Amino acid sequence: MSANRPAAVVVLAAGEGTRMKSATPKVLHEICGRSLIGHVVHAARVLDPEHLVVVVGHGRERVTAHLAENTAEGTAENTAGGRAGGAPARTAVQHEQNGTGHAVRIALDELTAGGAVLDGTVLVTCGDTPLLAGGTLQMLADAHSAEGNAVTVLTAEVPDATGYGRIVRDPSDRAVTAIVEHKDATEAQRAIREINSGVFAFDARLLIEALGKVRTDNSQGEEYLTDVLGILREAGHRVGAAVAADHREIAGINNRVQLAEARRMLNERLLHDAMLAGVTVVDPASTWLDVAVTYEPDAVVHPDSQLLGATHLAAHSEVGPGARLTDTRVGEGATVVHTVAQGAEIGAGAGVGPYTYLRPGTRLGAKVKAGSFVEMKNAELGEGTKVPHLSYVGDAEIGEHTNIGAASVFVNYDGMNKHRTTVGSHCRTGADNMFVAPVTVGDGAYTAAGSVITKDVPAGSLAVARGQQRNIAGWVARKRPGSAAAQAAEAAGEAPGAGGAAPEGGA
Numbered sequence: 001m002s003a004n005r006p007a008a009v010v011v012l013a014a015g016e017g018t019r020m021k022s023a024t025p026k027v028l029h030e031i032c033g034r035s036l037i038g039h040v041v042h043a044a045r046v047l048d049p050e051h052l053v054v055v056v057g058h059g060r061e062r063v064t065a066h067l068a069e070n071t072a073e074g075t076a077e078n079t080a081g082g083r084a085g086g087a088p089a090r091t092a093v094q095h096e097q098n099g100t101g102h103a104v105r106i107a108l109d110e111l112t113a114g115g116a117v118l119d120g121t122v123l124v125t126c127g128d129t130p131l132l133a134g135g136t137l138q139m140l141a142d143a144h145s146a147e148g149n150a151v152t153v154l155t156a157e158v159p160d161a162t163g164y165g166r167i168v169r170d171p172s173d174r175a176v177t178a179i180v181e182h183k184d185a186t187e188a189q190r191a192i193r194e195i196n197s198g199v200f201a202f203d204a205r206l207l208i209e210a211l212g213k214v215r216t217d218n219s220q221g222e223e224y225l226t227d228v229l230g231i232l233r234e235a236g237h238r239v240g241a242a243v244a245a246d247h248r249e250i251a252g253i254n255n256r257v258q259l260a261e262a263r264r265m266l267n268e269r270l271l272h273d274a275m276l277a278g279v280t281v282v283d284p285a286s287t288w289l290d291v292a293v294t295y296e297p298d299a300v301v302h303p304d305s306q307l308l309g310a311t312h313l314a315a316h317s318e319v320g321p322g323a324r325l326t327d328t329r330v331g332e333g334a335t336v337v338h339t340v341a342q343g344a345e346i347g348a349g350a351g352v353g354p355y356t357y358l359r360p361g362t363r364l365g366a367k368v369k370a371g372s373f374v375e376m377k378n379a380e381l382g383e384g385t386k387v388p389h390l391s392y393v394g395d396a397e398i399g400e401h402t403n404i405g406a407a408s409v410f411v412n413y414d415g416m417n418k419h420r421t422t423v424g425s426h427c428r429t430g431a432d433n434m435f436v437a438p439v440t441v442g443d444g445a446y447t448a449a450g451s452v453i454t455k456d457v458p459a460g461s462l463a464v465a466r467g468q469q470r471n472i473a474g475w476v477a478r479k480r481p482g483s484a485a486a487q488a489a490e491a492a493g494e495a496p497g498a499g500g501a502a503p504e505g506g507a
Helices: 036-045 060-070 100-111 134-147 204-211 227-234 256-276 475-479 484-491
Strands: 008-013 051-056 089-093 121-126 151-157 166-169 176-180 194-203 239-243 287-289 305-308 324-326 339-342 356-358 369-372 375-381 386-389 392-398 409-411 421-423 434-436 439-441
Touching: 008 036, 008 100, 036 051, 036 060, 036 121, 036 134, 051 060, 051 100, 060 089, 089 100, 100 204, 121 134, 121 204, 134 151, 134 194, 134 239, 151 227, 176 227, 176 239, 194 204, 194 239, 204 227, 227 239, 256 287, 356 369, 434 439, 475 484
Parallel strands: 008 051, 008 121, 051 089, 151 239, 287 305, 305 324, 324 339, 339 356, 356 375, 369 386, 375 392, 392 409, 392 421, 409 434, 421 439
Antiparallel strands: 121 194, 151 194, 166 176, 166 194
16 A cells, blocks of 8 residues: 555546436446446545545435445455555535536535544545556655645557547646646647647645636536646646556546447456456457456356356356356356356356356256256255256255256245245256245155156155046047048058047047
8 A cells, every 4th residue: 555545535426427317326427347436436545545525416315325325334345456445435415517616615515514624635536447456546646745746647649639629748847737628738749649638636625715716617617627727837846747558447437338339448457357367258249247256277268258247167167158157156177158146156076067057046056957948936956966957946955966856946936925945965856847935845756757746755655746647549540530640650560449448538
């Protein structure tokens, strides 16, 4: 941790975001498993500021509730960049959007209420810059302190600066002399590729003093934070700049196109870190990670896979192709193919898929098989147990080394309540079984194919629960004369009408 701990970080998140064309406040849109404002707050916490204030306005109830739920003190998510913690995020309400200077003034009023003194560095950043890393903010704070600036601007050198405010520097000491908007820039200034990011580090006392001098005599009638730079420079204070290593970090999100672009860039960053940590990603172009995903060396991710939430891949596990795992733990050496899983645990050496659905509460022991077209929910399976085909296992506990026959259904819902089924270890259940919960099948028991199990089966027993088969000879010839089936039966040697009439009440 750097010694340059900021007194405060202020996040500006009051804007309406009309270009998103959404009922959801802009800063609550998500990329890679975290909201835009969540990414910014996470980056700010890397600096461990004494205070963290988010200025809210449009949709403030939803934004405030989101911050309380997801960024409370002590909440931290694992990412490739480490853990972030620190002070809880406070909010300050900007009831009317009267400019960035006005927003910062509201935040500082919140921090200095009751005569509190704010001393040190104040960083100001934006709630719609999810790619801005905590390390870059720390670099800004460090440069601000080292140069003794009154304000330090985070800048970036971009390939095309069209539309951005240009950073004009003093050739002698590289201090910032002006930020000139594109429309106001001369031809020489438009050739400058260093631009303003809208992120600043200020001396707290000088900032508070300068904000009191900001005027509103501009076309928008608003208080501009950038006016503070001129005020401080005219007062004889130094205005500096720190250049971000990657210009893409400062990109703001204003519409769905930019949201998708940011998601792709952040995903590339996450995949890059995963691969450097020893994960094989076969096709990065079709693989997506969330920021809270963790992994161990020698895990393999095949194409068309999405790893979401707090999913974890153990060493030598293989996921995909076609896997979508959310908050799921995959054990060492397990394979998961063409599977959707949410809130599941997959044991070491287990095999899942293809076309398997693991719903919340599913826990598969070591070397379990959950095969094709199998759905499980709130089910616990012991080591070596197999559910190979076409089955539903819900609200169940199955012991070790049991085999569940194809097309079995654990009937857990009576229309009002859910009930549990227990199947012991080393059981063999037949195909097309219905287990009508609550019911227990004891260790070592068998159930016959086609059975509807409604009563407990003692250990070591065979349960048969099906109607006895009757064969009614000649039925096709009598009831479907002249049909293709009748002709086939006759060709097979079945005489028309053979076997006599069906019993009374029969088919």
